[in-house]
Amino acid sequence: MEHTVTAVGVIDKAARVLAAVEERPLDLAALMVATGLPRATTHRLAVSLEGHGLLRRDPEGRFAPGLRLIALGRAAARALHLPEVARPALEALRDDTGESTQLYVREGDRRICVVSLESPHGLRTIVPVGASLPLDAGSAGHLLTGALDPTDGWVESVGEREPGVASVSAPVRSDDGQVIAAVSVSGPIDRIGAHPGTTHGPAVATAAARVEAALGRVSSDGPSSL
Amino acid sequence: MEHTVTAVGVIDKAARVLAAVEERPLDLAALMVATGLPRATTHRLAVSLEGHGLLRRDPEGRFAPGLRLIALGRAAARALHLPEVARPALEALRDDTGESTQLYVREGDRRICVVSLESPHGLRTIVPVGASLPLDAGSAGHLLTGALDPTDGWVESVGEREPGVASVSAPVRSDDGQVIAAVSVSGPIDRIGAHPGTTHGPAVATAAARVEAALGRVSSDGPSSL
DNA sequence: GAGCATAGTCCCACATGATGAGACTCTGGC
DNA sequence: GCCAGAGTCTCATCATGTGGGACTATGCTC
Numbered sequence: 001m002e003h004t005v006t007a008v009g010v011i012d013k014a015a016r017v018l019a020a021v022e023e024r025p026l027d028l029a030a031l032m033v034a035t036g037l038p039r040a041t042t043h044r045l046a047v048s049l050e051g052h053g054l055l056r057r058d059p060e061g062r063f064a065p066g067l068r069l070i071a072l073g074r075a076a077a078r079a080l081h082l083p084e085v086a087r088p089a090l091e092a093l094r095d096d097t098g099e100s101t102q103l104y105v106r107e108g109d110r111r112i113c114v115v116s117l118e119s120p121h122g123l124r125t126i127v128p129v130g131a132s133l134p135l136d137a138g139s140a141g142h143l144l145t146g147a148l149d150p151t152d153g154w155v156e157s158v159g160e161r162e163p164g165v166a167s168v169s170a171p172v173r174s175d176d177g178q179v180i181a182a183v184s185v186s187g188p189i190d191r192i193g194a195h196p197g198t199t200h201g202p203a204v205a206t207a208a209a210r211v212e213a214a215l216g217r218v219s220s221d222g223p224s225s226l
Numbered sequence: 227m228e229h230t231v232t233a234v235g236v237i238d239k240a241a242r243v244l245a246a247v248e249e250r251p252l253d254l255a256a257l258m259v260a261t262g263l264p265r266a267t268t269h270r271l272a273v274s275l276e277g278h279g280l281l282r283r284d285p286e287g288r289f290a291p292g293l294r295l296i297a298l299g300r301a302a303a304r305a306l307h308l309p310e311v312a313r314p315a316l317e318a319l320r321d322d323t324g325e326s327t328q329l330y331v332r333e334g335d336r337r338i339c340v341v342s343l344e345s346p347h348g349l350r351t352i353v354p355v356g357a358s359l360p361l362d363a364g365s366a367g368h369l370l371t372g373a374l375d376p377t378d379g380w381v382e383s384v385g386e387r388e389p390g391v392a393s394v395s396a397p398v399r400s401d402d403g404q405v406i407a408a409v410s411v412s413g414p415i416d417r418i419g420a421h422p423g424t425t426h427g428p429a430v431a432t433a434a435a436r437v438e439a440a441l442g443r444v445s446s447d448g449p450s451s452l
Numbered sequence: 453g454a455g456c457a458t459a460g461t462c463c464c465a466c467a468t469g470a471t472g473a474g475a476c477t478c479t480g481g482c
Numbered sequence: 483g484c485c486a487g488a489g490t491c492t493c494a495t496c497a498t499g500t501g502g503g504a505c506t507a508t509g510c511t512c
Contacts, residue, residue, distance in 0.1 A: 006274035009469065010236035010499070015278040022301040028460060038501050043461070048232035052241040053402055058305065061460085065302035067400045073299020075248040076291035077334060079284065107333040108303065108340075110356050130336055132358035174293045176279055215285075235498065236470070254489060264472050269490070287489085
């Protein structure tokens with residue numbers, strides 16, 4: 001795997017250690033293999049990261065991501081101001097399509113609605129801000145697992161989360177390709193049809209791209225999979 | 227502010243940089259002041275961290291926590307297996323008190339229920355796993371803001387989240403004192419009274435301590451505020 | 453219980469990578 | 483147009499990180 005090289009070699013190595021344990025906790029030997037570093041170096045870096053709470057030992061003594069990363073991850077999400085930054089694009093999407101629009105972010109194995117704008121139609125989908133929904137139902141949920149990489153830039157679902165409701169979603173990605181949010185349009189099948197992506201997909205993808213642009217510089221100058 | 231010193235000075239400095247931007251984004255000058263590092267050093271470390279996605283520039287060019295931290299924070303939360311590890315303690319608490327018990331974690335400015343065990347009583351509070359609730363109502367919400375440090379080890383609330391419902395919560399902390407979850411007992415005021423902490427507080431605090439113990443080595447050997 | 457392989461930890465001579473003062477360019481305020 | 487201070491970059495210096503190997507601990511096999 002390609003590794004980012006910067007002007008500070010120790011940080012490069014430390015980043016490799018953090019990346020190595022992201023998938024699953026590793027003992028020292030496995031961490032050596034995963035990072036390609038000599039044992040003494042691996043040990044010294046891991047213990048230093050542990051000292052700062054960036055790694056921890058699980059009950060089996062293996063190295064795992066540390067709890068400081070939870071707090072720092074929260075700080076990163078907070079600093080993004082995603083709901084505020086995304087709102088204009090979702091308003092335009094609501095006005096353009098006439099349907100309810102939402103923005104979801106992933107939290108653990110669920111998704112949380114962080115922006116919700118309702119359609120003027122009498123019959124409309126209503127998702128309150130703060131609503132917690134599963135990942136395995138609805139177009140936004142599928143996107144937020146990161147397992148989909150839609151070639152058209154959007155995915156649709158029909159009747160998955162709720163009978164009679166269809167939705168289209170597009171991913172908001174960081175510069176390194178990670179899905180950080182999903183923009184959605186949703187409405188009754190009777191009005192938006194069984195293939196809402198055909199009609200609304202491009203507009204949803206455009207809104208997601210606008211959110212990405214509005215976020216400005218997001219994440220590193222590192223390798224991008226976009 | 228005291229800084230952790232380990233065997234790798236560059237990681238010590240990088241951790242200071244990450245800590246400095248946790249509260250709010252900082253430009254280079256402010257980051258110098260916050261970390262006490264010379265400008266060239268600060269710049270070089272910040273750009274290297276940015277290269278790995280651990281920092282990013284916000285639209286004003288200030289350094290902020292990077293999006294890799296969101297993914298790593300998720301990995302840290304996942305590796306903890308908190309719901310599974312906490313379940314036995316919550317079962318014992320439910321059996322001991324006869325009331326519904328829950329475990330909440332913080333997500334942004336809300337809290338999510340990750341374990342929910344219901345009382346055998348016909349009249350009982352029901353919070354589904356996955357429920358997303360605000361932080362400003364209910365004992366668990368107050369705890370998860372991190373602003374409370376209850377001397378008795380628990381806090382109670384009455385009728386805040388829902389009329390007729392009272393609750394007691396105790397914090398689950400990492401070794402460095404951060405609140406990572408809240409253990410709660412909740413039930414109708416008519417049965418558990420207007421001061422449920424008097425009756426159930428010690429048991430809730432004990433359950434939280436059991437969860438902490440069950441987590442084993444959690445976070446660093448760094449300075450503890452406990 | 454002995455033997456062995458491999459885990460984790462630590463030491464230290466040495467090579468090299470990080471340091472930081474200062475030079476340089478850019479930008480915004482006056 | 484001037485200036486202060488932002489951000490970026492260079493490079494001589496030396497302090498630090500490196501990594502081979504020694505050591506201890508642990509778990510497994512016989």
